[in-house]
Amino acid sequence: MKYWLMKSEPEVFGIDHLKQMPEQTDHWDGVRNYQARNMMRDQMRVGDQIFFYHSNTKEPGIMGIMEVVREGYPDHTALDPESRYFDPESTLENPRWYMVDVRYKRHLQRNITLAELKQHQSIHDMPLVRRGNRLSIMPVTGEHWRYILNLETI
DNA sequence: GCCAACGTTGGC
DNA sequence: GCCAACGTTGGC
Numbered sequence: 561m562k563y564w565l566m567k568s569e570p571e572v573f574g575i576d577h578l579k580q581m582p583e584q585t586d587h588w589d590g591v592r593n594y595q596a597r598n599m600m601r602d603q604m605r606v607g608d609q610i611f612f613y614h615s616n617t618k619e620p621g622i623m624g625i626m627e628v629v630r631e632g633y634p635d636h637t638a639l640d641p642e643s644r645y646f647d648p649e650s651t652l653e654n655p656r657w658y659m660v661d662v663r664y665k666r667h668l669q670r671n672i673t674l675a676e677l678k679q680h681q682s683i684h685d686m687p688l689v690r691r692g693n694r695l696s697i698m699p700v701t702g703e704h705w706r707y708i709l710n711l712e713t714i
Numbered sequence: 715g716c717c718a719a720c721g722t723t724g725g726c
Numbered sequence: 727g728c729c730a731a732c733g734t735t736g737g738c
Contacts (some may be wrong), residue, residue, distance in 0.1 A: 567736085593721080593735095614738050655729080692719040694735050 563700040564604065565611040565622070565688060566662075573669065575623045584664035585629055589637045590645040592657060596697040601632040601658040603699075610662060611700065611708070613688075621673035622708065630661035659690045669712050684706055 564589065568574065578586055591597055608628040614620055634655035637645040650656035678689045687698045700708075 569736090595721095621736070694720060696735085 562603070562608045563607060563610070563702060564707040565613050565698050565700050566626075567613045567615040567696045569616045571617070572615045574614060575626075575664070576614070576640075578626060578664045581664075584633060585661055587630075587659045589635050589659045589662050591635070591696060592645065592647070593696060597656075597658050599699070600660045601698050604628050604631060604660050606631060609665075609705070611705075615696075619673050619675075620669065621630075621671045622668060622678070623671055624667040624670070625663055625665040626662045628660050629663045632658045632660055635659040670684075672708060672711050676686065676711070677708070680707070700703065 565594045568631070570576075570659040573586075578584060588600070591600065606628050610626045610628065612624045612626050613622050634652075635645070635650075635657040637643040638650035638655065638657045639652065642647055645657075647656060674689070677683060683689065683704050686700070686704055687693045687695060
């Protein structure tokens, strides 16, 4: 089983939105970055655990945990001219963008902010805390995962 | 709202 | 294939 972190803007789709979905499950659509797409298409497996991260907000940070319930399949919003994620280059026969389905598991007992994460030397090589990082999906090592979860109860 | 960092596009 | 211009991300 692998670990991941996925970013989303709470104004657009936050962890509470996911929690309120039927079966607390939704597809992670709208990713339009090749590196992130490749991870969803090729690497994420059912059961993988994911940190739900709120970006572009007052206090960016890790809010909770979700898990992969369906592996990579074509992102249909790329085919929908009405969608803000429409991509004329993507077709049914040759889909360019992929998504996975995720299910809400739980909120952390407290939010672990980016500012706090940056203070911990043990995780300073996480892409998340590195300058200029813009990846919206990134792998998290088991070591980092456990370290961050331990911060929850401090 | 600003702006640094980075990815993508397209002219040549 | 290079690289300048442009668009987007996302912290602050």
